[in-house]
Amino acid sequence: MEHNYPIKRIIDDKGFFVDADYEEQIDEQLVKELYYHMLRIRTFDRKAINLQRQGRLGTYAPFEGQEAAQVGSALALNDNDWVFPTYRDHGATLTFGKSMATTFLYWNGRAEGCIAPADRQIFPPAVPIATQIPHAAGAAWAEKKRGTKNAAIAYFGDGATSEGDFHEGLNFASVFKVPVVFFNQNNGYAISVPIEKQMNSKTIAQKSVAYGMPGIRIDGNDCFAVYFETKKAFDNARSGNGPTLIEAVTWRKGAHTTADDPSKYRTEERAKDFVDPLLRLEFFMKNYGYYDDAWIQAINEKTTREVEAAVEEMEKFPPPNVEDVFDHVYAEMPAQLAKQKEAYLAHLGRK
Amino acid sequence: MEHNYPIKRIIDDKGFFVDADYEEQIDEQLVKELYYHMLRIRTFDRKAINLQRQGRLGTYAPFEGQEAAQVGSALALNDNDWVFPTYRDHGATLTFGKSMATTFLYWNGRAEGCIAPADRQIFPPAVPIATQIPHAAGAAWAEKKRGTKNAAIAYFGDGATSEGDFHEGLNFASVFKVPVVFFNQNNGYAISVPIEKQMNSKTIAQKSVAYGMPGIRIDGNDCFAVYFETKKAFDNARSGNGPTLIEAVTWRKGAHTTADDPSKYRTEERAKDFVDPLLRLEFFMKNYGYYDDAWIQAINEKTTREVEAAVEEMEKFPPPNVEDVFDHVYAEMPAQLAKQKEAYLAHLGRK
Amino acid sequence: MTQVKESHQKSETAKQMTLIQAINDAMRLMLEEDDRTVILGEDIGKNGGVFRATDGLQEVFGEERVVDTPLSEAGIIGTSVGLAVNGFRPVAEIQFLGFIYPAYEQIMTHVSRIRMRSMSRFTVPMVIRAPYGAGIRAPEIHSDSTETLFTHMPGIKVVCPSSPYDAKGLLIAAMEDPDPVLVLEPMKNYRSKREEVPVGKYTVEIGKGKLVREGADVTLIAWGAMVSIAEKAAEQAEKKGISCEIIDLRTLYPIDSEMIAESVKKTTRAVIIHEAHHTGGLGNDIISIINDTAFLYLRAPIERITGFDVPVPFFSLEEHYLPTPERVVEGIEKVLHF
Amino acid sequence: MTQVKESHQKSETAKQMTLIQAINDAMRLMLEEDDRTVILGEDIGKNGGVFRATDGLQEVFGEERVVDTPLSEAGIIGTSVGLAVNGFRPVAEIQFLGFIYPAYEQIMTHVSRIRMRSMSRFTVPMVIRAPYGAGIRAPEIHSDSTETLFTHMPGIKVVCPSSPYDAKGLLIAAMEDPDPVLVLEPMKNYRSKREEVPVGKYTVEIGKGKLVREGADVTLIAWGAMVSIAEKAAEQAEKKGISCEIIDLRTLYPIDSEMIAESVKKTTRAVIIHEAHHTGGLGNDIISIINDTAFLYLRAPIERITGFDVPVPFFSLEEHYLPTPERVVEGIEKVLHF
Ligand SMILES: Cc1ncc(C[n+]2csc(CCOP(=O)(O)OP(=O)(O)O)c2C)c(N)n1
Ligand SMILES: Cc1ncc(C[n+]2csc(CCOP(=O)(O)OP(=O)(O)O)c2C)c(N)n1
Ligand SMILES: [Mg+2]
């Protein structure tokens, strides 16, 4: 089976083209956009880990190593598309348009952290694994019913493929042929459980066969492969040809979350298979004349400033509002709940 | 994909060999055993429908048309294997050794109807669709852990493949390589929903790919194909090679249950593709010199008598015991429940 | 989007309907009125539902609006969440309440929580309909009455009509509600009686009980199929000179605490009847409400006549599980002669 | 079958342990003693569990007995049913109670019902362990306290230890029970204190509460992480001259009704504390028990200090969701000055 799903690459580990077909489609703008966003989210990610260590952020789920997968896929979206991320996909949502400060707030236990700008349809990150997959199918179904060209993307990990919701979501999407892309980041582990213990299939892409759905396997650390293959899947979806399952093979460089210690369950053996996606793009830029020291310096400074400003915004954000505990449960508060709220505010000496 | 899963047949619709390899393996004993059991369960099935119409049985789920699938697979089992049937697989469980009277009791709303003889491990029929699939994987896992050669079989329908439990059960079975056979009867419909609306895949067999598990597609109305392929899958399982998914393509001749009216949702168009499995075996018996009028007459009479006796047994069975409402919830009855029981028995004027 | 293909002439203003017809009528009406309405579930399209709740709807409104889904409860509810946040108003049928559990995570974690998690940016105005309850000799596991698994879940509402009129009015109210509503339909009542039901659109307010019988000595509180048990018990009690007041709760969350409090303050005694298990049943919530609101009025411990703490038995024994008028009368006498 | 590879020398008879260590110790002991014990769940093997509950067990007992499973709660519980009916005694870990819902159907329909459906031919002696509760600044949806979704389910038992001693004793009792037991482990208490725990095997009887403080004026009833809230409240109340009795319920089904009744008959007043939502919380069951058993003794309506009818909020607001000693003291004063 595995041979039916070779890993699609556009550039190799040293940043040289392996698929020359793409030479024409890759221009400076694209290269710089990919690099910029990857650098930007990495800066964010490292800062977040730092803040967590300093006690300025709650438990945090880092994505280092998965930047190409997240940025490449997010840049393939249209503005009106729907995004259903997990707790590890803030690299993708930051790229799609969620703000950094908002994202920090999420990791500080603030519901405000779930809210993307009004012109970006980004769902709150899925915490219970795989549950967002049917949501994405449903949102895409709505677009189809309305006859738009919008589509949806569901992000999920290798572990998520073991849940019933993965199966039911993909089945619905294929039966109703809805415009959705199932974007799997196979980062080798679900917390401590390696993919060989998660499934007996050699690839995740082949799971598409169960749904009569196209499935492809790509090098998730090759930002070009991610970008172009995701775009293709979206084109297909927008043309009414239904969903695609994409397996982006990548690697979680750090811990599952800041509360996790990967040395308990993995050696860094397999890490050697993965060249850092940013470094790889740098190789490419050097190989093909896109490398520009001054520009890199400039965006480095810019993103650092952006992250610092976001930290400040997060830390200056008004403290959480007790009323919010009660106010977003129903459109109209039931009497019982109103009484609970009133009593509690009275207890706090308010109202 | 479909071409990877051709429908395996041993005899054709007219009862001629299409796979001559089996000529040697098929002897009179096997032919007669298959015929006998198919006839026997059909007699049961038709009687049950009749009883239901007369108000002597509750809602009943008939299996006519699926006799080859149920008998062929049940005869492939060893006595110590575990069977996890659905509400439609009493043809299989009758063949494996559950009694007719017990089976009638089940359809008369009696818990006693769930209980097979002590030397047959037959689970109560699964009512919530697909939930038995992980059970079968678990029971098989136990056999593996004990190092026996016993295996388990899970019966389920085409509709069941849409449930999360199907997916999770097959994944577990493949990851832990347990000795279980997943025996799907694709009878074309889940109540009113045809397979084309149930899934976008053209076959159920191909769903095995998702689990790196062998999957085969067989003519479920060819009792020989069912028998030999199920046996093969069991041999494989007993040898430590893990699970197999078998899709037996068949046809539900009658209604979903006696409460259902299939004319609301299907024409008998597709029925034409399916030669009655008993008739087909008769053709075969005539073609190859196994047909024996007197024997058929004799087993007809025998099964009719057996069914009549079972009806009598069912109808003479002691009435249900009120205590049973309370007595099988816990090994030791909690005080609260004991009080409820006591109060209720007092209310009935007992004790 | 599929357009309404037929328009229904309505000459009369009310019609005799069973509860199931009233349910059908409500959906038909809303499919006509609101393009965002999508009905989905197992066997609800071509087959018109195993109880015929959706009979004829797919013929009129087409396969895009009345959708036969795969056999997949988490899929049905999960995609409904996606449809609802993206502008539709799905009405999902779960074939029997006993088969809702595969969708439990979607309901518990998402249907009920998305408004809160997104601070009202995303909402899921959807309806889940589910036939429930014992007493129709259905095969095992078809007869659960597990309403408290949902009333304990902040973010959704739960209604349970006992009559055709309330069924139509509550279902329409549910379909217009900005928040998710679970509509529990007592199977036992689907065809048990007909009554006059307005042909046009009306709603029954969610959160309001109904006084179905006035009385002085004791308050009976029931819902769904248990309302008629309460009524029969009240008739029997009347012969013994006991005057029962009956509240049909109709909405199980949020409960009409006021109606309960007022009635119990008047009668000073209460008997609660439900077919759900005793432990963890809604009866406990009602006792708490009375504890909170009418403590000093109560002259006797409240009685609960309920299903037992056992799985709903196979149908040959279900009559012994379900509350009967006789058990209720015993309860009434107990609170009166405390 | 894998044999125990190491034997543990025990010189001392008791050891200072945290609750999580006590849990670990119970499993280690039973893995040693009973070959049928199999521990399974997500990340419980090599990683030793996200809270380290199974730390070191796979090393000692091997991958056949301490099993890392796929990320699949229905698979974990569903295969455990198969293991249990076929002679094993699985102990399944659900990583957080908030993630148990995908397995809800398996628990509700099978774990709890197989004994009844097979008239005791098949039984499922299995344990489900789940960390639960708020207050540790966990990411959202990790903090549910939904015990009544399980206490309402006939056929299983539910226990909830608050201390290391009880944790070990109850878990061993659960592992030896012929029926399925859900063990709820208050995350907040995992490492909050150490106490002397016997090194050998012992059990704490399922179904029995514990009087953790004797008092005269009011009975406080709590379990899990709320026991220490009750204790703090009792201390504050004492300063105001109020004497509180505290019951740690320990088992949530079947509840120790006798202990509750006895205490309330003595104190004549009760305050119940739980972190689950108000509506449908176990508090209601307890009120009903008091209604049934101590009606005439009660001098004031029972107070419930609970989580609100809202999803457990994100951690920045969780302190406003959880009962506090101050809220409990208010409740105590309310029942005293009724
Ligand atoms: C239903 C459910 N079960 C368990 C968990 C606990 N959990 C959080 S993340 C995780 C691993 C997820 O692995 P994968 O899908 O590969 O995504 P990754 O974390 O690698 O991005 C687990 C088990 C959960 N969040 N939801
Ligand atoms: C979880 C669940 N959902 C719905 C049902 C109602 N139901 C009973 S049988 C059935 C169709 C099953 O179809 P299939 O799996 O193809 O088996 P068949 O009846 O054809 O043998 C449905 C939807 C159920 N029993 N369980
Ligand atoms: Mg992963």
Ligand SMILES: [Mg+2]
């Ligand atoms: Mg079928």
